[in-house]
Amino acid sequence: MTIRAATSGELATVHVLYFAAAREKIGLAEEAIELLPALGTLGALRAYLALRHPILAEPAIRGAVNQEFAGPDKRIAAGDEIAFFPPTTGG
Amino acid sequence: MPTIRVQTEDFDLGAALTAITAGQPQVGGVGSFVGLVRQEPGLVSLTIEHYPGMTEKSLGRIAETAISRFELIDVTLIHRVGTLLPGDPIVLVLAAASHRKAALAATEFLIDWLKTDAPFWKKEQFAASERWVEARHSDEAAKRRWEQKGRLLF
Numbered sequence A: 001m002t003i004r005a006a007t008s009g010e011l012a013t014v015h016v017l018y019f020a021a022a023r024e025k026i027g028l029a030e031e032a033i034e035l036l037p038a039l040g041t042l043g044a045l046r047a048y049l050a051l052r053h054p055i056l057a058e059p060a061i062r063g064a065v066n067q068e069f070a071g072p073d074k075r076i077a078a079g080d081e082i083a084f085f086p087p088t089t090g091g
Numbered sequence B: 001m002p003t004i005r006v007q008t009e010d011f012d013l014g015a016a017l018t019a020i021t022a023g024q025p026q027v028g029g030v031g032s033f034v035g036l037v038r039q040e041p042g043l044v045s046l047t048i049e050h051y052p053g054m055t056e057k058s059l060g061r062i063a064e065t066a067i068s069r070f071e072l073i074d075v076t077l078i079h080r081v082g083t084l085l086p087g088d089p090i091v092l093v094l095a096a097a098s099h100r101k102a103a104l105a106a107t108e109f110l111i112d113w114l115k116t117d118a119p120f121w122k123k124e125q126f127a128a129s130e131r132w133v134e135a136r137h138s139d140e141a142a143k144r145r146w147e148q149k150g151r152l153l154f
Helices: A020-026 A041-049 B013-021 B054-070 B102-119 B137-149
Strands: A013-018 A030-034 A064-065 A068-070 A081-085 B003-007 B027-037 B045-050 B073-082 B082-084 B089-097 B120-125 B130-131
Touching: A013 A020, A013 A041, A020 A081, A020 B120, A030 B120, A041 A064, A041 A081, B003 B013, B003 B054, B013 B027, B013 B073, B027 B102, B045 B073, B054 B073, B054 B089, B054 B102, B073 B102, B089 B102, B102 B137
Parallel strands: A013 A081, B003 B073
Antiparallel strands: A013 A030, A064 A068, A064 A081, B027 B089, B045 B082, B045 B120, B073 B089, B120 B130
């Protein structure tokens, strides 16, 4: 996979957002994550983040990439907006 | 063009109805659903969180899906966020069509899909505690029912 940096010398990162109970458990609303070579898919990123944020290992937690629901095989790239959150309860 | 609004303020059902029918002489029926904050024992308030950006996108997509599937003339979706009180209106769904079958079926479709696919989360506040509302299996089941129906309305 290719890591595209915003400008040369800058880290390739994704912006990760957490909502609702996930945000409360993790204690963060958002964080910038450096896109290491192994983190090419949403699933890989999620497994990596779950090491420090165990709630992300719960199967019910959903993910989104650039504001669209996405599954574990979704490819991610530097600059993407990623979000993790519990099942929705709107309406 | 569907009307999609995510807002803290209350909405006016009459004004929304006037707006969806304005300049649309082909509208023969408008289906409607208003969801309220249920008055649970001890409930002090309900806080609704959302994912700014994705909320509007997903509501727009749900509306377009309904317009296409039910051949609607127009859709209005208004969902409130922030802190609401028991009995307050939360969500308004309007579906305008030529005939009543499409208007009514689309209204149910829209609220079923909104429940599972729009990034809102509700938190209930009581006198001495608060808790996140849990998503219900029946909501997922309601959405799946529509997937099995295909093009049929019934």
